[in-house]
Amino acid sequence: MTHRAGPESNPSESSTTFPQVAEPVLRRVQDTIIAWFEEAARDLPWRHPDTSAWAILVSEIMSQQTPVSRVEPRWRAWMDQWPTPADLAAAPTAEVLHAWDRLGYPRRALRLQDAAEVIAADLDNQVPETTEELERLPGIGSYTAAAVSSFAFGRKATVLDTNVRRVLVRLFAGRERPTTSPGREETAWAANLVPDVKHVEWNAGVMEFGALVCTARNPDCPACPLHDICTWNQLGRPASATKPKTQKWAGTDRQLRGAIMDVLKAAHAAGDDRHGVSLDVFTTSVTELDPTLIDSLSESTAAAVARVRELSADRDRISRLMTDLVTDGLAQKIDGRLALPNR
DNA sequence: AATCCGGGGCG
DNA sequence: CGCCCAGGATT
Numbered sequence: 001m002t003h004r005a006g007p008e009s010n011p012s013e014s015s016t017t018f019p020q021v022a023e024p025v026l027r028r029v030q031d032t033i034i035a036w037f038e039e040a041a042r043d044l045p046w047r048h049p050d051t052s053a054w055a056i057l058v059s060e061i062m063s064q065q066t067p068v069s070r071v072e073p074r075w076r077a078w079m080d081q082w083p084t085p086a087d088l089a090a091a092p093t094a095e096v097l098h099a100w101d102r103l104g105y106p107r108r109a110l111r112l113q114d115a116a117e118v119i120a121a122d123l124d125n126q127v128p129e130t131t132e133e134l135e136r137l138p139g140i141g142s143y144t145a146a147a148v149s150s151f152a153f154g155r156k157a158t159v160l161d162t163n164v165r166r167v168l169v170r171l172f173a174g175r176e177r178p179t180t181s182p183g184r185e186e187t188a189w190a191a192n193l194v195p196d197v198k199h200v201e202w203n204a205g206v207m208e209f210g211a212l213v214c215t216a217r218n219p220d221c222p223a224c225p226l227h228d229i230c231t232w233n234q235l236g237r238p239a240s241a242t243k244p245k246t247q248k249w250a251g252t253d254r255q256l257r258g259a260i261m262d263v264l265k266a267a268h269a270a271g272d273d274r275h276g277v278s279l280d281v282f283t284t285s286v287t288e289l290d291p292t293l294i295d296s297l298s299e300s301t302a303a304a305v306a307r308v309r310e311l312s313a314d315r316d317r318i319s320r321l322m323t324d325l326v327t328d329g330l331a332q333k334i335d336g337r338l339a340l341p342n343r
Numbered sequence: 344a345a346t347c348c349g350g351g352g353c354g
Numbered sequence: 355c356g357c358c359c360a361g362g363a364t365t
Contacts, residue, residue: 059360060361061360061361062360063359063360063361064359064361064362065348065349065350065358065359065360065361065362066350066351066360067351067352067358067359067360068359068360070350070351070352070359071360102350102351103350104348104349104350104351105348105349105350105361105362106348106349107349107362107363108361108362111362111363139362139363140362141361141362141363142361142362143360143361144360144361144362147360161360161361162358162359162360162361163359164360179344180344180345180346181344181345181361181362207360208360210360211359211360216357216359217353217354217357217358218354243357246356246357246358247346247347247348250355254347254349254350255349255350257348257349258350261349344365345364345365346364346365347362347363347364347365348361348362348363348364351358351359352357352358352359353356353357353358354355354357
């Protein structure tokens with residue numbers, strides 16, 4: 001072999017996307033972030049020393065795309081009800097979805113229970129420590145695996161969430177915001193920035209720094225202890241050219257699906273779903289708003305039905321979304337009746 | 344790489 | 355009312 005492979009030997013573009021960071025600069029950033037974190041970190045309950053690895057895992061799942069302020073009360077109630085993986089694995093799925101409340105993305109709750117079943121059945125009820133093992137669990141991807149390995153077990157890992165990606169990209173690459181999802185190149189780049197000592201504080205610190213100082217919307221650059229060496233700040237904080245278009249909500253299937261889920265949860269809470277909510281009663285109630293049929297349900301369930309009715313009177317569409325809920329495992333259909341799953 | 348998947352709250 | 359929030363799975 002007298003020659004190297006050709007195609008990949010043009011480093012001109014990638015080196016500017018994720019540039020090498022000079023050693024003194026990196027040390028300054030690491031020391032600053034870690035010191036800042038140890039002084040300014042929020043007192044989150046799952047950061048307390050006696051928190052179990054499972055409790056930390058639960059907090060990470062709940063925090064996916066959901067603000068900490070909304071997670072905290074749900075997490076407390078959840079851990080009080082199901083302290084270990086075996087507890088959650090044994091719980092009725094309808095109760096799990098009800099306890100998930102309105103945290104959003106309810107399939108996260110299903111996958112969390114799936115993960116609990118694997119841990120309880122195959123892993124002696126113990127949360128695995130390595131990112132490789134964690135990533136095999138349902139609902140756990142690269143971020144959550146690294147976070148649990150780092151925060152619950154103190155292992156060195158590369159925690160790369162939206163906060164970390166934004167902070168690193170601003171500091172070292174001069175861009176306002178990261179891409180939609182991290183690629184292999186970015187992950188490797190970020191891994192090289194993790195220090196060998198106090199890597200847990202680094203991981204948690206960069207995340208916290210992105211959440212409190214280097215925020216997406218109104219970063220507090222005047223208060224930033226790194227403003228003098230921040231590439232993005234030096235460039236005058238240029239806005240990224242292409243901002244990802246935000247997903248619609250009003251009028252979408254997602255909104256209507258959520259309202260239908262509310263009916264199931266209300267029916268479950270009121271005991272209306274002992275034999276499931278009849279599909280006929282449900283769809284007729286929704287489309288015709290028939291008082292007779294509504295009266296056969298509890299007041300809270302009827303109110304949830306009325307809310308669906310406000311969003312849509314399209315019977316076919318409602319029918320299709322209910323079918324989707326069954327397919328996704330978020331609802332269960334038995335003899336023409338619809339209910340929350342009872343696995 | 345782009346989409347979809349909930350829901351709420353803030354500027 | 356647009357945008358963002360400790361992402362993951364699928365295509």
